[in-house]
Amino acid sequence: MKLKLGLVAFAISLTTACVSGNSVDKDAQLLAKAKRIHNNAIVLDTHHDFSLADFSEEQNYTMRLRSQVNLPKMDEGGLDVSWLIVYTSQGELNEQGYARAHKQALAKFDAIHRLTSEIAPDKIELALNSDDVRRIVKSGKKVAMIGVENGYPIGTDVGNVKKFYDLGARYMSIAHNGHSQLSDSNTGEKDRIWLHNGLSPLGREVIAEMNKWGMMIDISHPSKQANMQMMHLSKAPVIASHSASRALYDHSRNLSDEELLALKKNGGVVQAVAFRSYIDGDKSKAFSEAKKAIYQKYADQVGFEIISWDERKLWPEQELQAYRKAFNGIRDIAKVDIDKAAASIEQVTVSDFVDHIDYMVKLIGIDHVGISSDFDGGGGVQGWNDASETFNVTLELVKRGYSEADINKLWSGNLLRVLDEVQAVAKEIQANN
Known part of the structure; x- marks a missing residue:
């Protein structure tokens, strides 16, 4: 009985390996096809x-x-x-x-x-x-x-x-x-x-x-x-x-x-x-709200005021550039928290x-x-x-x-x-x- 179970297990392992191998081959073929088309x-x-x-x-x-x-x-x-x-x-x-x-x-x-x-x-x-x-x-x-x-x-x-x-x-x-x-x-x-x-x-x-x-x-x-x-x-x-x-x-x-x-x-x-x-929009809103809260936390720490786009849209280009540069600094320090949120919230x-x-x-x-x-x-x-x-x-x-x-x-x-x-x-x- 143990011998038969052993043979069955061996057969299953071979089958699994073949199926797995075929799956890998198919994935590789699909990837190669997509690369060629692209x-x-x-x-x-x-x-x-x-x-x-x-x-x-x-x-x-x-x-x-x-x-x-x-x-x-x-x-x-x-x-x-x-x-x-x-x-x-x-x-x-x-x-x-x-x-x-x-x-x-x-x-x-x-x-x-x-x-x-x-x-x-x-x-x-x-x-x-x-x-x-x-x-x-x-x-x-x-x-x-x-x-x-x-x-x-x-x-x-x-x-x-x-x-x-x-x-x-x-x-x-x-x-x-x-x-x-x-x-x-x-x-x-x-x-x-x-x-x-x-x-x-x-x-x-x-x-x-x-x-x-x-x-x-x-x-x-x-x-x-x-x-x-x-x-x-x-x-x-x-x-x-x-x-x-x-x-x-x-x-x-x-x-x-x-x-x-x-x-x-x-x-x-x-x-x-x-x-x-x-x-x-439902998926998007959950992640957007999480990001907004994270950015606000770090902006508060450094005394930076986050301005809405509606308020910024008529600013002169020079002011917009200065704002983007400052906000990029907030993005940098918030990146680890943003990545964690992205991993935990459906995207x-x-x-x-x-x-x-x-x-x-x-x-x-x-x-x-x-x-x-x-x-x-x-x-x-x-x-x-x-x-x-x-x-x-x-x-x-x-x-x-x-x-x-x-x-x-x-x-x-x-x-x-x-x-x-x-x-x-x-x-x-x-x-x-």
Whole structure:
């Protein structure tokens, strides 16, 4: 009897070893497949905010900075294309506010051009169309593209659309967090107060002007009513540069099924965003509150006052930079406690993020979904928390059975197809004028 048990145990151990070995082999094969797909793809992320402080000779994207995106981290994660964002916060709807925002926007355009033409022209180049993207990637350099987040700095001069286009902007949202002179914002849902009931008359002019010059219309921040109006008015496909599914998490920044289906009909693409509070706000809130308490504890110890973004958003850039530098010191001393909290609180993960991709692909098709992070603007999930971890998204997609062709579409094919179509429509409009 002991002999038989021994033989059974030996057989079980052999079987377990074989199963374990097969599992290891399968994991290794899957990893190798994902690496091959990732290395062959043009990996493009449509939304990266940035600080002007990181675009100087002394401190810039050639260095592995604190920022979630910079050239060393892009290299580590195999990220080829960074859409750098000319963002301006929402201010008063008057000439003084427009002038201030316009000046800030031009400073950000200038920083991007300085990076690509003076600081690191041998490492990163500005692309203006899909042919540029493919040429630059083939050369071995990284690619910079420009998006404008908030049409507020346009002011009341529609001619500024062409000015921004000539500076390299290839998409623009016409509102951010707060109603602009052009469009209502998604934030109006909070108090149900609307300024335009969608687009303003000036906003409609701007939509036509963007079509004319070949600038993609971004529906990520405006209100649902404005989005539906833009998709109806636009003669070219639109994009949502960084949005998730409202059916999976009910947040005003996410797109409803109705908006997604309209986007499919329009021929556009939604760039699913890895932003914790849009992916799973419940998980995100628990960790955010824990972090906030930890930061406050250490801020109190050193006499530092933590200021909310609403209070900081209109500060001059110099004051913002000084504040960020001081707050980074708080982050440093709080890191151990933050890491402990992260280990004990359930996190929003790459898997949660890809759930949104899955949902939108099933709803509107693989040709209408892409990928974005909103890095350095609040984005990032566990597993894809900066550009160095970009491969993990491809790995998760491979695990879920997406083909190489599908993954190529998600990473860049769909977005570049829309850019081509938008620019083709612009040529047609210009030819007929």
